[in-house]
Amino acid sequence: ICLSVCLSVCLSVCLPTPVGKLVFVCSQCIEIARAGQRLCCELMKLNSRQSSVLILRHCHIPRLNYLARQVFPGALEEAGIIHDEMTKSSFVGIIGFSHLDNTAWKQATLKVKFGGFGLTQIRQISYAAFVSSWCHSISKLPGRFPSMTDLVNYLQKSELVPESIGSTLMSSFGCYHLCLNQYTMKKA
Numbered sequence: 753i754c755l756s757v758c759l760s761v762c763l764s765v766c767l768p769t770p771v772g773k774l775v776f777v778c779s780q781c782i783e784i785a786r787a788g789q790r791l792c793c794e795l796m797k798l799n800s801r802q803s804s805v806l807i808l809r810h811c812h813i814p815r816l817n818y819l820a821r822q823v824f825p826g827a828l829e830e831a832g833i834i835h836d837e838m839t840k841s842s843f844v845g846i847i848g849f850s851h852l853d854n855t856a857w858k859q860a861t862l863k864v865k866f867g868g869f870g871l872t873q874i875r876q877i878s879y880a881a882f883v884s885s886w887c888h889s890i891s892k893l894p895g896r897f898p899s900m901t902d903l904v905n906y907l908q909k910s911e912l913v914p915e916s917i918g919s920t921l922m923s924s925f926g927c928y929h930l931c932l933n934q935y936t937m938k939k940a
Contacts, residue, residue: 769822781819781831788812788835792842804846809870813839816874820881832874839871 770780791812795804816835820828843860844852852860861876862868 785831785835796845821885825878
């Protein structure tokens with residue numbers, strides 16, 4: 753048991769993505785989300801609101817964007833809530849409002865080209881980010897796993913992913929083959 757704990761801690765420190773059992777991955781994602789709290793507190797002390805919002809958008813939000821691509825969405829759920837609430841409270845503090853209603857917050861989360869501030873919410877992008885990353889890397893898996901079912905079974909047996917993610921992976925595998933077939937037809 754001691755070796756597995758040491759290995760899990762070592763892996764989470766050495767690699768940019770937490771690796772291990774679901775409980776461990778969830779706890780590491782929460783720690784990463786909470787690590788942004790110091791940055792958010794410092795942003796509210798800056799004299800320039802524009803600089804603070806830009807730093808919030810380009811430094812705080814990407815902390816979990818990477819994890820959204822690497823860690824299945826179920827493990828990011830609680831971390832996403834913490835991160836999104838921290839982003840919202842920091843934004844409200846930076847712009848100097850005492851409260852921001854839901855309509856105004858929804859506008860702030862829109863992309864800049866749509867009149868927002870581009871403040872991405874992790875809870876809204878986690879599934880799309882994970883599946884798109886999966887589809888991108890799926891071409892490298894057939895050599896190791898003869899079928900997608902073998903891969904999903906392997907992941908579920910190792911308890912690295914919950915059973916519910918199996919259907920998501922199978923769907924993404926189907927989407928990958930559909931895209932690959934269309935690309936091949938266009939190329940020919």
